[in-house]
Amino acid sequence: MKSRVIKWIDQRFPFSSFVKHDLTEYPTPRNLSYWWNFGFLAGFVLVLQVATGIFLAMHYKADVTLSFDSIQHIMRDVNFGWLLRYMHSTGASAFFLVIYIHMARTLYYGSYRAPRELMWWTGQGLLLLLMATAFMGYLLPWGQMSFWGATVITNLFRATPFFGDQVVVWLRGDFGVGDATLTRFFALHYLLPFLIIGGVLVHLVALHTVKSSNPSGIDLAAKDNIPFHPYFTIKDFYGLGIFLIVYCIFVFFLPNSLMEPANNIPANPMQTPTHIVPEWYFLPFYAILRSVPNLVGGVVAMGLSVMVFSFMPYLDRSRIPGGAHYRPWYRVMFYLFVVDMLVLGYVGYIPPTDQSIMIGKIATIFYFAQFVLLPFISRKEEQWLIRCGLPPEVETLIASEAKEKNKLPHQRRIGDIK
Amino acid sequence: MKKLIFILVLCCSSFHAGAAESKLEQIQLETDLPAVERGADALMNACHTCHSLKYITYRDLVKFGMDKKKVSDWRGDQPLDTALTSQLSDETAIQSYGIVPPDLSLIAKAREGGPSYVYSYLIGYYITPEGMTGNHVFPETRMPDMMGMSGATDPVQRAELQAKARDIVSFLAWAADPHEEERHKLGYYVIGYLLVLTAMLFVVKNQIWSRLK
Ligand code: HEM
Numbered sequence: 161m162k163s164r165v166i167k168w169i170d171q172r173f174p175f176s177s178f179v180k181h182d183l184t185e186y187p188t189p190r191n192l193s194y195w196w197n198f199g200f201l202a203g204f205v206l207v208l209q210v211a212t213g214i215f216l217a218m219h220y221k222a223d224v225t226l227s228f229d230s231i232q233h234i235m236r237d238v239n240f241g242w243l244l245r246y247m248h249s250t251g252a253s254a255f256f257l258v259i260y261i262h263m264a265r266t267l268y269y270g271s272y273r274a275p276r277e278l279m280w281w282t283g284q285g286l287l288l289l290l291m292a293t294a295f296m297g298y299l300l301p302w303g304q305m306s307f308w309g310a311t312v313i314t315n316l317f318r319a320t321p322f323f324g325d326q327v328v329v330w331l332r333g334d335f336g337v338g339d340a341t342l343t344r345f346f347a348l349h350y351l352l353p354f355l356i357i358g359g360v361l362v363h364l365v366a367l368h369t370v371k372s373s374n375p376s377g378i379d380l381a382a383k384d385n386i387p388f389h390p391y392f393t394i395k396d397f398y399g400l401g402i403f404l405i406v407y408c409i410f411v412f413f414l415p416n417s418l419m420e421p422a423n424n425i426p427a428n429p430m431q432t433p434t435h436i437v438p439e440w441y442f443l444p445f446y447a448i449l450r451s452v453p454n455l456v457g458g459v460v461a462m463g464l465s466v467m468v469f470s471f472m473p474y475l476d477r478s479r480i481p482g483g484a485h486y487r488p489w490y491r492v493m494f495y496l497f498v499v500d501m502l503v504l505g506y507v508g509y510i511p512p513t514d515q516s517i518m519i520g521k522i523a524t525i526f527y528f529a530q531f532v533l534l535p536f537i538s539r540k541e542e543q544w545l546i547r548c549g550l551p552p553e554v555e556t557l558i559a560s561e562a563k564e565k566n567k568l569p570h571q572r573r574i575g576d577i578k
Numbered sequence: 579m580k581k582l583i584f585i586l587v588l589c590c591s592s593f594h595a596g597a598a599e600s601k602l603e604q605i606q607l608e609t610d611l612p613a614v615e616r617g618a619d620a621l622m623n624a625c626h627t628c629h630s631l632k633y634i635t636y637r638d639l640v641k642f643g644m645d646k647k648k649v650s651d652w653r654g655d656q657p658l659d660t661a662l663t664s665q666l667s668d669e670t671a672i673q674s675y676g677i678v679p680p681d682l683s684l685i686a687k688a689r690e691g692g693p694s695y696v697y698s699y700l701i702g703y704y705i706t707p708e709g710m711t712g713n714h715v716f717p718e719t720r721m722p723d724m725m726g727m728s729g730a731t732d733p734v735q736r737a738e739l740q741a742k743a744r745d746i747v748s749f750l751a752w753a754a755d756p757h758e759e760e761r762h763k764l765g766y767y768v769i770g771y772l773l774v775l776t777a778m779l780f781v782v783k784n785q786i787w788s789r790l791k
Binding site: 190232235236242243246386390391394395397398401402404405408409411412413415416421422424425 | 633638680683684687688689690692754755756757761762764765768769772773775776779780782783786787790
């Protein structure tokens, strides 16, 4: 029995059919593991950041003479202001943690391959927006690390050919990071999350076109797809509970462990901190920047280290489904990549020594080598796997794929829902 | 899940691994009212002449529960909402020390090592073989040894000074994070609630999924 209001709306707007098609009855593979919870969690943290951010913005002042004090006002005098701020600052770390796990899941299961390339690329765009948002947000408290981090990073744009110096001034709105920089970073820090929301919508429309991948990597027959509600709503909420417990441990008991002590000192352009470090989520890329001795090379390497993920759909030449699960060589590469990231993160964190610079260089070369070698390794691995014989499920898939070859070209894709 | 825990452990541990920390004396912070109040007393006598605590007002001290009479002694005829500004003007400070002594409101959070750093710094003064005053933690510091640590040779006197430094650090830690106690209290409730909620969600999840077979 539908209420009259809903009926009235449905005659004018596809409300019920949308809810049915995209929420309640959306067909979802029943074998999704808990690694598939992280997309929902990322969406949740996004909402959390916007909600806490808007309330912070009601008390925050974007002015070099006032912003440090306004943060202290939030922390000390605003009712539950400390909670808002710690939720927001911890939320930024939580966001990156969730996104990195979400990306690692995609890499492990090879979900970036056809027909999900657009999901992977919109995700890459979202990662860039998230990095920009967090970088600009970090300037707002106007502490020492805020100021010097922004100075170091905006300075990298000097590497732009021909008019590098002008670009730096244009970005900062002044010769040095100052009031103009702070106000524009605040404006953009307010804007970008809404662009992220738009990007997430595109990401989801693409998802609902190609449907979720699943750990087997093999298309499931209709009987193995179950409606999203109630099965995955409850599973997502259970995962959310676990996430919130970890998140709240940090918010209530360890919020300062995620903040640099130096950021509790007001920005002072006359005094450089002994050791400038970015937030933990930028450390691997920062290590790559520092591993290349020359500025332009370092900037290019750092930019490439983030953007290189976009090429994954082309670099991975293997058509063996199921990602790393059925692909021993790729699996080894995946784990080595994770270890390499952690090594780079550590190298980025510690003050540079001869030894750490050496390790950073090796880890950087290894990082890029993995991407460069992937086409050859994945091709060889596929041939080897086919020669050795694949697991029976995979055999079935290959057979059905061969049948698909006879279909019209636009229907002929691995992973298509039949 | 294993990786998640690993990453969490990695980032917590790496954030505490400061280079200077090895030589710091780690202290167990006392956060109870008497310790904080003793610390405030010591600080008002020994440090307030040079250092401000601009984010703390006398009213904050009263609200925290400190003795009203003591607070009114400290503030003299200033209004209750006055911040704890120092009595040293910036010019005089630069003339005498070459630097304006830093505001102490956030000092317990603004150094690698936090309260342990401040404590080790305060008790880190000693007499060098050349007869000068040195500091183990911050060798080039321009702050004179205000507590007289370097001159104290008698173990009893040293212990007294250490206790005093510990109290001062208790006060500074409170000043840097006045809502910490409230935060922890609320945290226990929130996490307790989440544990119950998550356990229930787990049960409901299993129930719903068991319909599938
Ligand atoms: C994509 C989501 C977002 C991320 C990743 C993010 C990240 C950050 C970070 C890292 C900081 C510095 C935290 C600190 O050290 O204190 C910050 C501060 C801030 N953000 Fe956001 N933010 C997001 C969304 C928003 C939104 C939507 C708003 C407002 C509408 C907002 C308003 C603020 C304000 C006012 C501050 C300064 C207060 C403070 O530093 O705690 N943020 N943000």
